[in-house]
Amino acid sequence: IKLLNFQSSLGPALQSVENGLSSTKIMLSWCSLQHLVLLIFVLQAAVTASVSHDRRPDDTDEEANALVRTRRAACSEGDCKNGGICWPGPVTSSTPPCLCPEAYTGSYCTVRINFCASTPGGSTATGPCQNGGTCSNTTASPWYHCSCVPGYTGTNCEINIDDCASKPCANGLCSDLVNDYSCSCFTGWEGRNCNINHNDCPTGACLNGGRCIDGNGTFTCDCTDTGFAGDRCQSNIDDC
Ligand SMILES: [Ca+2]
Ligand SMILES: [Ca+2]
Numbered sequence: 001i002k003l004l005n006f007q008s009s010l011g012p013a014l015q016s017v018e019n020g021l022s023s024t025k026i027m028l029s030w031c032s033l034q035h036l037v038l039l040i041f042v043l044q045a046a047v048t049a050s051v052s053h054d055r056r057p058d059d060t061d062e063e064a065n066a067l068v069r070t071r072r073a074a075c076s077e078g079d080c081k082n083g084g085i086c087w088p089g090p091v092t093s094s095t096p097p098c099l100c101p102e103a104y105t106g107s108y109c110t111v112r113i114n115f116c117a118s119t120p121g122g123s124t125a126t127g128p129c130q131n132g133g134t135c136s137n138t139t140a141s142p143w144y145h146c147s148c149v150p151g152y153t154g155t156n157c158e159i160n161i162d163d164c165a166s167k168p169c170a171n172g173l174c175s176d177l178v179n180d181y182s183c184s185c186f187t188g189w190e191g192r193n194c195n196i197n198h199n200d201c202p203t204g205a206c207l208n209g210g211r212c213i214d215g216n217g218t219f220t221c222d223c224t225d226t227g228f229a230g231d232r233c234q235s236n237i238d239d240c
Helices: 002-074
Strands: 134-137 144-147 172-176 181-185 211-214 219-222
Touching: none
Parallel strands: none
Antiparallel strands: 134 144, 172 181, 211 219
16 A cells, blocks of 8 residues: 555656656757757868868878879980989979970970070070170080170170270370270370371471471470571571
């Protein structure tokens, strides 16, 4: 009886607990679903991050290895001509198979660069030679030679030779030209090199047989043995 009473008294309580549990289960289920969805998102993000983080270097390494394999297949000793070598540095998809010496280009260094075809940073038919110089390719650095027209020198004929260096103007100022010079003579001097004393003695400059002595832009009279004196021997000396 006691047991029955206990059961009967326990029944409502159990029912209450059971209802409570049911609602708790529902609550738990809803919460769990939310957490589960959240957990899935978090895991997915983590997995995605993990995958992208882990796979990218592998892919890059694989690509790099593939490039290196391709490169090794594309270049072996002897493939690069004219002193070129298989590319020694880091390899990218745009790296040529050979590292060529300065004068050669092309994948295997077979194309001779025509240094006379263009100027550095520009393109003209005269090559790097300036001032009318004639360009020809050579077999050693700098791989071209400029034959300069007279008056110019330098690797690229860029230097106008100083034609005044020898001081050709004896009595004048020198102006440098191309393979030439010009003298501007001081007063009283003439000639290409200003080495001719201009005759400053006009006809009849000295009177009475006096001798004209040419000066620098002027003249003097030598009246010796003439019996006359004065700047132009114009004064008769009183012999009495
Ligand atoms: Ca000159
Ligand atoms: Ca003179």
